[in-house]
Amino acid sequence: MTPILETPFLETPILQITGLAKQFSLHEQNETVPSCSEVALTAFPGQLTALTGPTGAGKSSVLKCIYRTYLPSAGRMDFHKANGTVVDLARISEQDMLQLRRTELGFVTQFLHCIPRRPAEEVVAEPLILRGLTLSEAVEQARDLLTRLNVPERLWRLPPATFSGGEKQRVNLARGLIAQPRLLLLDEPTASLDKTTTARVIELIRAFKQAGVAMVAIFHDPELVAALADVEYRLAPPQSLPQPTPALETASS
Amino acid sequence: MKPILEVQGLTRIHGTECPSCLDMTGPEHNTNVCPACGSIVAAANVSFSLQPGEILGIMGESGSGKSTVVKTLYFDQAPTRGKACFRDDTRTHDLFELNSAEQRWLRNHRFGMVYQNPNLGLNFSISAGGNIAERLLMNDLNHYGDIRRRASELLTRTDVMVGRMDESPRQFSGGMQQRVQIAKALATRPPLLFLDEVTTGLDLSVQARILDLILEIQHELDTAMIVVTHDLGVIRLLASRTLVMKHGRVIESGLTDQILEDPQHAYTQQLVASTL
Numbered sequence A: 001m002t003p004i005l006e007t008p009f010l011e012t013p014i015l016q017i018t019g020l021a022k023q024f025s026l027h028e029q030n031e032t033v034p035s036c037s038e039v040a041l042t043a044f045p046g047q048l049t050a051l052t053g054p055t056g057a058g059k060s061s062v063l064k065c066i067y068r069t070y071l072p073s074a075g076r077m078d079f080h081k082a083n084g085t086v087v088d089l090a091r092i093s094e095q096d097m098l099q100l101r102r103t104e105l106g107f108v109t110q111f112l113h114c115i116p117r118r119p120a121e122e123v124v125a126e127p128l129i130l131r132g133l134t135l136s137e138a139v140e141q142a143r144d145l146l147t148r149l150n151v152p153e154r155l156w157r158l159p160p161a162t163f164s165g166g167e168k169q170r171v172n173l174a175r176g177l178i179a180q181p182r183l184l185l186l187d188e189p190t191a192s193l194d195k196t197t198t199a200r201v202i203e204l205i206r207a208f209k210q211a212g213v214a215m216v217a218i219f220h221d222p223e224l225v226a227a228l229a230d231v232e233y234r235l236a237p238p239q240s241l242p243q244p245t246p247a248l249e250t251a252s253s
Numbered sequence B: 001m002k003p004i005l006e007v008q009g010l011t012r013i014h015g016t017e018c019p020s021c022l023d024m025t026g027p028e029h030n031t032n033v034c035p036a037c038g039s040i041v042a043a044a045n046v047s048f049s050l051q052p053g054e055i056l057g058i059m060g061e062s063g064s065g066k067s068t069v070v071k072t073l074y075f076d077q078a079p080t081r082g083k084a085c086f087r088d089d090t091r092t093h094d095l096f097e098l099n100s101a102e103q104r105w106l107r108n109h110r111f112g113m114v115y116q117n118p119n120l121g122l123n124f125s126i127s128a129g130g131n132i133a134e135r136l137l138m139n140d141l142n143h144y145g146d147i148r149r150r151a152s153e154l155l156t157r158t159d160v161m162v163g164r165m166d167e168s169p170r171q172f173s174g175g176m177q178q179r180v181q182i183a184k185a186l187a188t189r190p191p192l193l194f195l196d197e198v199t200t201g202l203d204l205s206v207q208a209r210i211l212d213l214i215l216e217i218q219h220e221l222d223t224a225m226i227v228v229t230h231d232l233g234v235i236r237l238l239a240s241r242t243l244v245m246k247h248g249r250v251i252e253s254g255l256t257d258q259i260l261e262d263p264q265h266a267y268t269q270q271l272v273a274s275t276l
Ligand SMILES: Nc1ncnc2c1ncn2[C@@H]1O[C@H](COP(=O)(O)OP(=O)(O)O)[C@@H](O)[C@H]1O
Pocket: B014, B032, B040, B041, B042, B043, B060, B061, B062, B063, B064, B065, B066, B067, B068, B069
């Protein structure tokens, strides 16, 4: 894996990944499928780190390992928390990961998973409510962000289930961005957006960088990488680990 | 933050236990019936903890022992062995060491239960309002007007028409009966709520509204919950962490998104694959 476009930073990194690998043991098929291997990367506050590489190189897997949606098979992921301590995301307890997700770590996945039947503005507001804001404060900020992302006002009170792909994606983005996590993972956040909206997303990402948010992102469009990335890591197709390896043991809560 | 509930080695065996019961049952033996003595190992060595305000899912097929876990914690059944500690503002209660009066007090004041079968949670010989009043009375609310007001507030909150509060819940639809059960369970604002297959067998749209209600309650009251279900959709929607049970054992546990996207155990992999 080669870092391209690297610029030197004096700042403390927020995330340092070394030797990360993930492989799936599929019991029924009696098969081991590697999904990423030998991943090493460093992400800094205020910087966007782009993951690139061919389909199947494991870009989404890396993000999912960081977020613990996948249990890593090997490696370390040192995360520098706001309070100055460093934790290994591959090994922290489930409770600690849930706490980080509420406060410092955000993920905009490719698809919106949310409570059915809830109005879009409340879906977007939810991360703020989890942080203790009142519904009306949170919804006010949600509306602001929905405006910036070009979501028409007539949709705000409707549940996103019936929205178009692009509208859903904007709601999903807004929900991921609203709480301004310190580290934001983005998996193709503009894949189904039109030009105007993509431009707004680019503006927002730039504003986030200004505000010191670190991002690790996958873009389908190389132009976006060129426009937004401070560092690019190109992933090579994954190799199997030497031995069948169980998932790493995590701390008990 | 300290857990509100810590369970260690919870075991429930139906029948006279023999030395082989634990060794010869479980997922690797593909049974929960002891071949040596015929006892049923409904749950064995179940351990977990629950944070205040957290929703924990227990998932698994019918007969895997999910209900046994919540029923022992709610004192509907006694465990064969195991330890469970419940913490409230004032102290830690060692659940299986309490006498029955103390257990009853916790059940009435600190816990709430919603059963799959409304027959178990509701008294059909009295009105819906009366069901709630019963629970309020146990909580030292005994002014008729206050009780009626609180009961109608709770029914309104759970979208049961207050106009029907004097009818027996026997005549209600399945979805409405579950709402009355939820209203009743919430009457004392318990910090811990057990939900056993509460949406199973209901129409999808009715299910959806009940799940919404559960999430709203969790947001409003910060209630910790254990949600038992065989439905992965319910787990995905409600639970932050999930235990998977089979033949009385917890075969794996993790963050819910991880259990669903990266299941480790062969059985969970099958379960998830079959619902994609
Ligand atoms: N009173 C009982 N006597 C004998 N076996 C029981 C009794 N209650 C439950 N079981 C058995 O214990 C096992 C676990 O049951 P249960 O906890 O109800 O499972 P679940 O809720 O996962 O469907 C099943 O095999 C069930 O038949």
